[in-house]
């Protein structure tokens with residue numbers, strides 16, 4: 001589908017998709033924008049507008065056909081091409097990453113997790129933040145391929161073990177530590193402080209510092 005839709009709408013589509021799949025698996029054939037609104041905490045007018053971009057117009061007194069919408073969304077979201085990712089640790093760095101548009105790289109953050117109860121239930125950039133307690137359940141249902149780790153370093157290995165046990169395939173690790181994982185799990189490390197330090201080191205090394213009269 002070549003429809004151009006606003007970015008804010010594109011970010012909400014995975015939420016609709018996930019919820020509609022739940023309805024379908026419960027055998028529910030149709031849903032109104034009001035019901036979607038209650039369950040997803042998005043106002044009904046926004047939902048109607050979002051779905052109208054897909055050419056799906058709900059009928060008064062009938063609502064939307066669940067299967068029809070799922071097929072549309074599936075095609076639109078290219079479920080087989082977009083890699084679903086989760087993020088653990090919604091601190092400063094985690095929050096910044098949640099606001100980054102990974103979709104242009106065919107990846108999509110579908111959920112974030114944090115141990116802080118104050119963060120639970122919030123959304124950033126339409127991405128829901130869940131309690132860390134629901135990690136395993138979420139992973140079993142959604143099967144994200146990749147996790148981005150932005151937790152404090154002390155928590156990193158524990159969370160990695162949980163992710164691995166729950167079936168994660170790749171980890172993008174922003175914590176400044178080496179993590180133990182089985183061979184089949186791939187880890188990429190991004191240590192911002194080390195990268196910055198090494199850049200500064202190379203900058204300084206190429207300067208003619210420390211030369212005194214005797215060295216010339």
Ligand code: ATP
Nearest residue numbers: 089090091092093094114115116132150151152155
């Ligand atoms: P940063 O700038 O590195 O994101 P920060 O100062 O914002 O750091 P940190 O203390 O590094 O915050 O924690 C990052 C996030 O990880 C916080 O939101 C914190 O609640 C969360 N966090 C801490 N421990 C855990 C854990 N065991 N599991 C999941 N999240 C955790």
